[in-house]
Amino acid sequence: MPGSFKTEGVVLRSIRYGEADRILHLYTAERGRVNAIAKGSRRPRSRFGGRLEPFFRLDLMLHEGRSELCTVTGAATVDGYPALRADGDAIDAAARGCDAVLRLLDSAEPNRAAYGLLCRYLALLDRGAGADGADAAGADRHAVGLAFRLKLLLASGFAPELGSCARCGEREGIVSFSGAAGGVVCGSCEASGFPVSAEAHRFMAAAIGGPIAELPPVSEPARRQVDRAIGDTLAHHAHVNLRAVA
């Protein structure tokens, strides 16, 4: 329905448009994915200042007209994550996280869990910025990125089955992961999957079930398996291909 509305949202992507405008891809708390135009926002004296850059968490006033794009009429900063912006690796991790949200959550349906997760992830990157590849709690930023994606799968309804074999329900002898089956598979059903170590399996379960800041340590080979498990799950069930986590 045309008219103005308020919502909180995160800028996922900002595209230069025309002489001084920007088109914003937003993920909002109340309306899910929203695309909007911010007129004149690239002018140095714009009243929006620099707060329409990617990763800003904002209180937004948007006007919905007949066009597919809303118009940004007001924006106040909830969190600008300034430390994140001063760390090249943290910017890269945040951009890949926002890209995952862009590709996976493209509907205008609100998803509070996904919105909260995105805000917490950006806050975690901000607190750990400048700490040489580790987050605030000392966890590896790459592992945190994987945990974010696993939780995003959960929030979007694509969480893999990790408790028992996704084909036969067997709880023991888990040896593989199958994107087609939608989770881990046992030795008898392993034909469709790729080998997954106990360490990778434990990491996935901990990442989905526990706080993102309390991840168990994970080795490089196990990380690669987790990354592949996420990629295969999304490719089979959401028809989405994500960029590598790092």
Add this chain to the structure above:
Amino acid sequence: MHPAPVDRLIAELGKLPGIGRRTAQRLAFHILRSSDEDAFALATAIREVKERIGLCETCFNLAEGPTCAICSDPRRSRELICVVEEPQDVIPIERTGEYRGLYHVLGGALSPIDGIDPDDLRIDELVRRVEAGEIEEVVIATNPTTTGEATAHHIGERLRDRVTLTRLASGLPVGADLEHADEVTLGRALTGRRSV
């Protein structure tokens, strides 16, 4: 609806950025109404720019010939390089009249979302210019956007300990209201405050 050449002109004008079909139509009719001299001057200018303008072999700025006017100017300081994203970014820096060094045009900015990686930019060429030995300072003047900052960090990593690296200051635009400034810009303005 229109004769074929007019439709072709509308279609070609409509390919320009920010030009929709209706604007393209208005421009096409303006060209039709204008004198032969003006219309042919426009056509010649387009042809000329495509035939004669390329990129400078040294800095990748626009050039008529192998080297741009700035790189061939003997009065420019050879110890200083200003790194910008696009050729059009050279113009506002030149307009300040404050800068007398050379440039290096990257051809964009890093953006993982858009799939633009370091290999897609002219960063290796910049490193080679620095390694050649004459450069004393590199001024990173990428845009103060997220992608521009990511690019500045990457260049900083590549050139650290090889040359003096500086970044354009961030702060409040002259004539702006403090109340409209965002927190990141104002924070940087405070960090970079100077004594008066």
